[in-house]
Structure formats: structure tokens, C-alpha cells
Amino acid sequence: xxxxxxxxxxxxxxxxxxxxxxxxxxxxxxxxxxxxxxxxxxxxxxxxxxxxxxxxxxxxxxxxxxxxxxxxxxxxxxxxxxxxxxxxxxxxxxxxxxxxxxxxxxxxxxxxxxxxxxxxxxxxxxxxxxxxxxxxxxxxxxxxxxxxxxxxxxxxxxxxxxxxxxxxxxxxxxxxxxxxxxxxxxxxxxxxxxxxxxxxxxxxxxxxxxxxxxxxxxxxxxxxxxxxxxxxxxxxxxxxxxxxxxxxxxxxxxxxxxxxxxxxxxxxxxxxxxxxxxxxxxxxxxxxxxxxxxxxxxxxxxxxxxxxxxxxxxxxxxxxxxxxxxxxxxxxxxxxxxxxxxxxxxxxxxxxxxxxxxxxxxxxxxxxxxxxxxxxxxxxxxxxxxxxxxxxxxxxxxxxxxxxxxxxxxxxxxxxxxxxxxxxxxxxxxxxxxxxxxxxxxxxxxxxxxxxxxxxxxxxxxxxxxxxxxxxxxxxxxxxxxxxxxxxxxxxxxxxxxxxxxxxxxxxxxxxxxxxxxxx
Ligand code: UTP
Ligand code: MN
Numbered sequence: 001x002x003x004x005x006x007x008x009x010x011x012x013x014x015x016x017x018x019x020x021x022x023x024x025x026x027x028x029x030x031x032x033x034x035x036x037x038x039x040x041x042x043x044x045x046x047x048x049x050x051x052x053x054x055x056x057x058x059x060x061x062x063x064x065x066x067x068x069x070x071x072x073x074x075x076x077x078x079x080x081x082x083x084x085x086x087x088x089x090x091x092x093x094x095x096x097x098x099x100x101x102x103x104x105x106x107x108x109x110x111x112x113x114x115x116x117x118x119x120x121x122x123x124x125x126x127x128x129x130x131x132x133x134x135x136x137x138x139x140x141x142x143x144x145x146x147x148x149x150x151x152x153x154x155x156x157x158x159x160x161x162x163x164x165x166x167x168x169x170x171x172x173x174x175x176x177x178x179x180x181x182x183x184x185x186x187x188x189x190x191x192x193x194x195x196x197x198x199x200x201x202x203x204x205x206x207x208x209x210x211x212x213x214x215x216x217x218x219x220x221x222x223x224x225x226x227x228x229x230x231x232x233x234x235x236x237x238x239x240x241x242x243x244x245x246x247x248x249x250x251x252x253x254x255x256x257x258x259x260x261x262x263x264x265x266x267x268x269x270x271x272x273x274x275x276x277x278x279x280x281x282x283x284x285x286x287x288x289x290x291x292x293x294x295x296x297x298x299x300x301x302x303x304x305x306x307x308x309x310x311x312x313x314x315x316x317x318x319x320x321x322x323x324x325x326x327x328x329x330x331x332x333x334x335x336x337x338x339x340x341x342x343x344x345x346x347x348x349x350x351x352x353x354x355x356x357x358x359x360x361x362x363x364x365x366x367x368x369x370x371x372x373x374x375x376x377x378x379x380x381x382x383x384x385x386x387x388x389x390x391x392x393x394x395x396x397x398x399x400x401x402x403x404x405x406x407x408x409x410x411x412x413x414x415x416x417x418x419x420x421x422x423x424x425x426x427x428x429x430x431x432x433x434x435x436x437x438x439x440x441x442x443x444x445x446x447x448x449x450x451x452x453x454x455x456x457x458x459x460x461x462x463x464x465x466x467x468x469x470x471x472x473x474x475x476x477x478x479x480x481x482x483x484x485x486x487x488x489x490x491x492x493x494x495x496x497x498x499x500x501x502x503x504x505x506x507x508x509x510x511x512x513x514x515x516x517x518x519x520x
Contacts, residue, residue: 025054034070075125142460145188182209244279278362282431289327330433388475450475
């Protein structure tokens with residue numbers, strides 16, 4: 001992954017050609033004169049003047065150049081000229097290599113030494129042509145941007161995400177959102193931010209984020225971010241909120257009560273819910289990232305149990321793994337059946353069977369939170385939040401690490417699982433967070449899109465639908481408020497046509513979405 005360049009002083013040339021050494025008085029300065037508009041004879045005159053004064057002058061093909069001098073050219077014209085010459089230092093122009101007007105050269109010649117570079121000497125380059133192109137295309141909504149899993153701004157995004165997390169720990173959701181938006185914007189840039197001015201034309205980067213970015217660009221770190229990372233509250237909040245079932249409010253209350261470690265929770269007999277007790281018991285495993293192959297193994301095991309419970313039903317691995325991430329904090333599975341209504345009762349059966357087979361260390365089923373169909377229709381039309389109303393189960397899965405490789409069937413897994421349990425070899429299995437979500441087939445495309453994430457992408461997709469398309473999108477449906485019959489997501493009488501159109505549209509979005517890998 002490309003690391004962010006920290007502002008460095010350019011090293012003076014290690015050695016100079018022998019024939020030049022006698023006349024070089026300023027070894028840290030190597031001039032390159034741009035002949036464009038200057039003409040070859042004038043260039044030859046200026047080169048010999050500079051050499052007489054003790055300056056080293058080389059061509060645009062030299063890697064030792066530190067100062068590029070031109071006459072009557074704009075910064076961008078010089079960049080273009082250097083590009084045509086195949087100059088090896090093009091990327092460092094403006095970040096170690098100075099791009100200067102002839103005025104700096106003439107002043108240096110008349111004083112007999114390189115004068116200090118002032119802003120008036122510098123040729124302004126808004127951005128490289130490629131960068132300019134990229135900057136113009138940066139969209140405001142995350143769902144319009146391509147966000148690769150690997151990007152060029154790791155140090156910057158980590159700093160901004162620490163600030164977002166800290167804001168979240170204080171309950172400042174607005175600030176949290178602002179920092180995560182700025183981080184998400186940086187992740188999508190196909191070029192590298194090297195100086196603060198590179199951010200000028202970008203949306204979603206507020207004053208505070210800018211300040212922190214500038215600090216990291218110039219000093220390699222931000223004092224504010226480092227202070228937060230070292231702070232006792234931040235570290236404790238991070239520790240507590242990583243416990244399954246513990247949110248910011250509980251963690252903050254425990255911190256106020258003086259608790260600092262997991263041992264403190266036990267020592268103070270802190271009242272814990274069943275979920276939190278399980279979270280604490282399997283803390284180490286649950287804070288170890290889940291790998292893609294572990295997620296696939298779990299998906300396959302669940303698929304077999306589901307097939308036994310309801311032939312034809314499907315299990316889809318979603319969340320970060322569907323975006324191409326190689327590790328995550330949990331496994332998100334969507335269950336459905338090709339016939340609407342057939343999925344009712346499926347979750348209870350699947351969870352019951354897996355529990356009996358010893359696959360579940362903890363589980364808690366939440367029924368669909370719709371009270372009635374009217375409720376559901378109303379909520380689907382109005383809700384633009386990430387919360388959905390599907391039946392679901394939050395669980396801790398017991399994933400055996402089978403020495404002979406991944407078991408071929410659920411029954412084999414169970415046999416091996418029991419064998420491991422009996423022999424009790426420590427470390428031979430791992431606790432993994434698994435979320436099961438059941439959706440009727442007619443809402444599946446919306447649920448799949450909603451559960452694929454990232455959170456930033458989903459939030460902006462809903463905002464985009466609302467503000468740009470005047471539609472409501474959530475994990476149940478895409479609803480066109482401007483149409484009487486624009487309810488795409490549930491088959492009810494004459495709405496079948498809309499359902500069909502909606503379904504195709506969402507499949508299209510989902511497929512194109514998989515080809516765009518996005519992180520955040
Ligand atoms: P996760 O929290 O699992 O995130 O939610 P993730 O992207 O998979 O990342 P890791 O790797 O596990 O940490 C997955 C998606 O499911 C949606 C969220 O919007 C997120 O984009 N989601 C989550 C819901 O729609 N509803 C929920 O109740 C929870
Ligand atoms: Mn996940």
C-alpha cells in the first residue's frame with residue numbers, strides 16, 4: 001500500500017561529475033533551465049553564467065535537479081514540458097523540487113549565491129493535469145465514488161477515523177459523521193494528496209479535518225490525534241465497546257464509575273446482560289479479526305443446515321466480505337427463499353438445529369419488528385435509516401479449527417466439533433460473531449444492498465435517493481414518493497410490475513456494486 005510521503009528536505013547530490021566538481025560552490029543546488037520560450041542560445045548563455053558563478057546545471061533528464069528555472073512559462077506549461085522530456089523528477093515538483101521563475105535566477109546571479117525562495121519566485125501549479133482531472137470528478141455522495149479497498153492515504157484516514165471514533169465515544173454523532181465523511185473522501189481519491197492545497201476543490205472536508213490533514217502531511221502525525229490515542233478515556237472506551245453487547249452509553253457509564261479494565265468489571269461484580277457475559281467470556285476471540293475463509297466456512301455450514309430445514313432456501317454472505325474485504329469483525333448472512341412467505345419460521349428451525357449440534361455459544365433471536373402490514377407499509381415508505389425490521393439472530397458461532405481441513409458437511413463438522421469438545425484441546429476452535437437476517441424474497445435485493453455496506457456508502461445512497469431522486473430507499477424497498485403506485489419491494493396485486501422493475505434495477509445496482517470494491 002502506498003504510504004503517505006512525509007515532508008522531507010531533498011538530499012543534496014551524493015557526488016558530482018568530476019569535470020564539474022572544481023567549479024561547484026553550491027552542491028545542494030542543481031539547476032535545470034527550461035529552454036521552452038527561452039530559446040537555445042539564451043539558455044546556453046544563462047547556463048554558462050550560472051556555471052561561472054559556481055552553480056551546477058543539468059538537463060531535465062537528470063535525477064539530481066533541485067531547482068527548475070523557466071522564463072515566460074506558467075507552472076502547468078513547465079510541467080507539460082518536463083513530461084515531454086520524460087523527466088524522472090516530475091512527481092517531486094513542488095514537493096522538494098522548486099519550480100521557479102527566472103527572477104529567482106537573476107537575483108541569485110547578481111548576489112552570487114542562491115537567494116532564499118520567496119512565494120513570488122514560485123510558479124503556481126494548481127495540480128498536475130491528471131490530478132486536476134481526478135479532482136473534478138470527485139462526487140459529493142460516497143455512493144457515486146469508487147472506493148478501492150487499498151488507497152493512498154492510510155495515515156490521513158487513520159487519523160481522521162480516530163477523531164471520528166473519539167467523537168462517537170462522546171456522543172457527538174455530527175462530528176463523528178464529519179470526520180468519517182472526510183476519511184471516506186480521501187479513500188476514494190485516485191491520486192495522492194501531498195500538500196494542503198490539493199484539497200481545495202474537494203467536498204466533504206471541513207476546517208477541523210483540514211487542520212489535522214495538514215499536520216499529518218507536514219509533521220507525519222497530528223498532536224491532537226496522538227493525545228487522544230494516549231488518553232485513558234479513549235483507550236478504555238475502545239476496550240469496553242469491543243465487548244459484544246456493550247454500546248457507548250454503557251462503556252461511558254463504566255468509565256465514570258472508575259472501571260478501566262476487563263478485570264475491573266469482574267472485580268466490581270458489574271451487572272452484565274447475558275449477551276455481555278458471553279462477550280466478555282469470548283473477548284479475545286471476538287476481538288481477533290474473522291478471515292474471509294472462516295466466513296466462507298461458516299456460510300457453507302449454515303447453508304447445509306438451512307437446506308435441511310427448508311429445501312431451496314439460500315444463504316448469502318454479505319457485509320464487508322461481499323465488498324471484497326479479507327477480514328472483518330463479524331459474519332453477516334442473509335437467508336431467504338424464492339417464494340415469499342416460505343421463509344417464515346425458518347430462522348427458529350435453523351438456530352434450533354445449530355444449537356443442538358453445538359455450533360452456537362450464544363444466540364438471541366429478534367422477531368420482525370413490524371406489528372402489522374399497515375405498519376410495515378408506512379415504515380417502508382418513510383424510513384431512511386439503517387435500521388430495518390427483519391427477523392434476525394445475533395449469535396456467537398463456535399468455529400472448529402479442524403486439522404484435516406474444512407469439513408465437507410454439517411454432520412461431519414458436528415462429529416469433529418464434538419471430538420474437539422471431548423478432547424478439549426485448547427485453541428482448537430474459535431468464537432466468531434455471526435448475524436443471521438431473514439428476508440422475504442421480494443425484499444431480498446434491498447436487504448442485500450443495505451447489508452453490504454459500508455455504512456458511509458449506505459448512508460449516502462439513502463441521501464442520494466432522497467435528495468437527488470426524490471425516492472425513499474431502505475433495506476425493504478425503493479419507494480417513489482411521486483408515484484401513486486411506486487412501491488418496489490413487496491408484491492401486492494397490481495404492484496407486481498413495479499416489483500419486477502425494482503427487482504431488476506436493484507440486481508443491476510448490486511452487480512455493478514460488486515465490481516466496484518469499496519471499503520470505508
Ligand atoms: P457491519 O457492522 O457488519 O459492517 O454491517 P461491515 O461493513 O461488515 O464491517 P466489519 O468488517 O464487519 O467490521 C454491515 C452492513 O450492514 C448494515 C450496515 O449499514 C452495514 O453497512 N446493517 C447493520 C444494517 O443494515 N442493519 C443493522 O442492524 C446492522
Ligand atoms: Mn460485518
